[in-house]
Amino acid sequence: MPSQSSVRTLKKPRLDDEVRFLRSWIEKPLHVGAVMPSGRPLARTMAQYVDRNSNGPVIELGPGTGAITSALIDHGIDPKRLVLVEYNPGFCALLGDRYPQAKVVQGDAYRLRDTLWNVLSQPATAIVSSLPLVTKPMLTRLRLIRDAFTALAPGAPFVQYTYSVVPPIPKSLPGVSTEASERIWMNLPPARVWVYRKR
Numbered sequence: 512m513p514s515q516s517s518v519r520t521l522k523k524p525r526l527d528d529e530v531r532f533l534r535s536w537i538e539k540p541l542h543v544g545a546v547m548p549s550g551r552p553l554a555r556t557m558a559q560y561v562d563r564n565s566n567g568p569v570i571e572l573g574p575g576t577g578a579i580t581s582a583l584i585d586h587g588i589d590p591k592r593l594v595l596v597e598y599n600p601g602f603c604a605l606l607g608d609r610y611p612q613a614k615v616v617q618g619d620a621y622r623l624r625d626t627l628w629n630v631l632s633q634p635a636t637a638i639v640s641s642l643p644l645v646t647k648p649m650l651t652r653l654r655l656i657r658d659a660f661t662a663l664a665p666g667a668p669f670v671q672y673t674y675s676v677v678p679p680i681p682k683s684l685p686g687v688s689t690e691a692s693e694r695i696w697m698n699l700p701p702a703r704v705w706v707y708r709k710r
Contacts, residue, residue, distance in 0.1 A: 554582035563587035567636035
C-alpha cells in the first residue's frame with residue numbers, strides 16, 4: 512500500500528495542472544476551454560475513438576496540460592504520432608517537457624490550415640479537440656471543421672467534447688456523419704463527446 516507521502520506526490524501534478532488552468536482561464540476565459548483539466552473518464556472516452564493501429568499522425572487541438580494526451584498514450588497511441596497544437600506558450604513548454612517524443616506546435620487551431628501547413632507529411636488518423644467551440648461564432652466553427660477534414664484521412668474522426676447540451680457543430684452538415692457519446696457524468700462539469708466524419 513502506498514505511503515501518504517507517495518500519494519501526495521502522485522496528486523501534486525494534477526493539483527499543479529488545475530492551478531495552471533485556473534490561472535489561464537482567469538487571464539483569458541474565452542481562450543481556455545475549461546477551468547480545470549479534463550477528467551479521466553472524459554479523456555478515456557475521447558481516446559477510444561482514435562485508431563491505435565493506424566500509422567498516421569494524431570492531432571490534438573488545445574491539449575492544455577496534457578490530460579487527453581496522456582489518455583491517448585494509455586490507449587496505445589505512440590507519442591511520436593502526436594501533433595499537439597497549443598496556443599498558450601506556457602502550456603507548450605510544459606507539453607514539450609512531459610511528452611518529448613510528441614511534436615508540439617505553438618499556433619492558433621482556429622487557423623488550422625496555416626498552423627499545420629508545413630507540419631504534416633501524411634493525412635491525420637484523427638483530430639482530438641478540446642477547443643471551446645461554443646464560445647466561437649458558427650462561421651469560425653464551420654471553418655475549423657472544414658480545415659480539419661482537409662488534414663484528415665478519408666473517414667477519420669474529428670473528436671470534440673462539449674459541456675453544452677447541444678452539439679458544438681451542427682449534426683446536419685452535408686456529407687458528414689455524426690455520433691455522440693452518452694453524457695459523461697463523472698466529469699466536472701458533465702460533458703459529451705461528439706465525433707464527426709466526412710463521408
